Amino acid sequence: MNFVGIDRAKNVISNQTTIFEATMASSAPRKSPAGSRLLIIDGPTADRLVSVEEAIALAEIALRRTSDGTAHQDIRRTLDLQGEAGRCLSMMYGSVEDIAHFGAKVQSVAPLNFERGLPSHQGGVLLFERETGRPVALVNASAVTGMRTPAASAVATRTLSREDACELALLGYGEQAERHIETLGAIRALSRVRVWGRDFAKAKAFAEKNRRGGLDVVAFDTARDAVDGADIVCTVTSAQFPVLKGEWLSPGTHVNAVGASVAALQEIDLDCVKRSSIWVDYMPMAMTQASDIFEPLSRGIIDQSLVIGEIGSALNGSIRGRNNHREITLYRSLGVPAQDIVFANFIYQKAVDLGLGTEVSL
The missing domain is CATH 3.40.50.720 (NAD(P)-binding Rossmann-like Domain)
Structure with missing residues (x-):
């Protein structure tokens, strides 16, 4: 585990934020799979594509855009399910201006899954092309939730x-x-x-x-x-x-x-x-x-x-x-949806650039 000094951490995060704002500001991806094909990105692949420093920078971008009005999103929609408190089907959807893809995260929430050796949140983030509305990627939601939640805590902790x-x-x-x-x-x-x-x-x-x-x-x-x-x-x-x-x-x-x-x-x-x-x-x-x-x-x-x-x-x-x-x-x-959309866009673009993920036909 790499514990960096406070001043170094501030510099790293500041530099990373600048880099990722520039990276994510394109209105179209640098390259993407052709045709009506969907890129599936599993959890281990998604985890490998985002470092801790990158996650913190991405969380900061999403939180800033949530509050400056450039993220368009709604509250989480849930369908309560029978069983323990908090068991539900959840959906969050949103779009962030100047980021290539909008989308939605759909997942089940089963709070007792930890005792079963399973993630409590399971599902996927589905991304769509902004201009055509074509679905282009499905990213493992457990991985996205797992990395963006502590990253947002880190942003808040650094600030407060x-x-x-x-x-x-x-x-x-x-x-x-x-x-x-x-x-x-x-x-x-x-x-x-x-x-x-x-x-x-x-x-x-x-x-x-x-x-x-x-x-x-x-x-x-x-x-x-x-x-x-x-x-x-x-x-x-x-x-x-x-x-x-x-x-x-x-x-x-x-x-x-x-x-x-x-x-x-x-x-x-x-x-x-x-x-x-x-x-x-x-x-x-x-x-x-x-x-x-x-x-x-x-x-x-x-x-x-x-x-x-x-x-x-x-x-x-x-x-x-x-x-x-x-x-x-x-x-x-x-x-918030903006976090999932910003993270999934970054993961998708990096996977495309590195030739990772599995393409399936719709």
């Missing part, structure tokens, strides 16, 4: 956390927890990672697996102990009820609330919301699917002033970021 933040607490020990260690380590010089999960034995196994490259990873048997004294806290669970209490947070902590992507799930309690200044990825989504925010707002329990705005607006300079060293900041992540 203290620059000296170095202790990371993870509530959850699944795939997203592991990806968050690597991705957040690219923008903050992590000295220790604290991890908690419902099964302490699994939390210890996770800690042992990720204790490499000089990084200290420690399992805790209570969430409170894991959070106590942490600078950055990430909730990466599929919890129906809160696993993070606001009373545990130290002044100056930054929180990435990541796992609850539909209103039926909730990882953070009311005290966490009340103690925090809140940024979201996409306001229409937050006001319909972040029940930990919109429910207390609608009932008048919290004031609208706590919700500062979209993280992309903070990146673009139209709203503020962190106010001071003691402020508790919260990034409420839901995932």
Whole structure:
């Protein structure tokens, strides 16, 4: 695992953002398979095509464009399915100006799949040519979701956390927890990672697996102990009820609330919301699917002033970021179509350039 210094990370991300904005600004792909053929890009191939630094740059582009109006998108549409809370069929669709392909991500969500050894989110991102409407690619959605979620957390953490933040607490020990260690380590010089999960034995196994490259990873048997004294806290669970209490947070902590992507799930309690200044990825989504925010707002329990705005607006300079060293900041992540479209476009174009993927006839 490569943990770069803060200044170096800033330079890398700044340079990468410039490169990828130029790359993605073409109105047509550099080359594409001819005829009515679809390029299938599987998960392992997609993962190989995007580095951590590239993922962070792409996430920043998508979040900026979400907030400046150049991304045209709608909220996530879901069909609830029988079974555990949060089980659903989900669709997100969007288009980003000056990027070659628009599209939609369709996937199933099965929160208990971690226990089955399967991804909780499975499906595909389907891309279409802007001019003709021809479908050109189907990209594995688990790979896209797996890389763009921690990348967006990294962008928010770089923007909102203290620059000296170095202790990371993870509530959850699944795939997203592991990806968050690597991705957040690219923008903050992590000295220790604290991890908690419902099964302490699994939390210890996770800690042992990720204790490499000089990084200290420690399992805790209570969430409170894991959070106590942490600078950055990430909730990466599929919890129906809160696993993070606001009373545990130290002044100056930054929180990435990541796992609850539909209103039926909730990882953070009311005290966490009340103690925090809140940024979201996409306001229409937050006001319909972040029940930990919109429910207390609608009932008048919290004031609208706590919700500062979209993280992309903070990146673009139209709203503020962190106010001071003691402020508790919260990034409420839901995932937005623009992220999936930007990532899938990049993966598709790179696959075409390298001759990767499998073509099928429609």
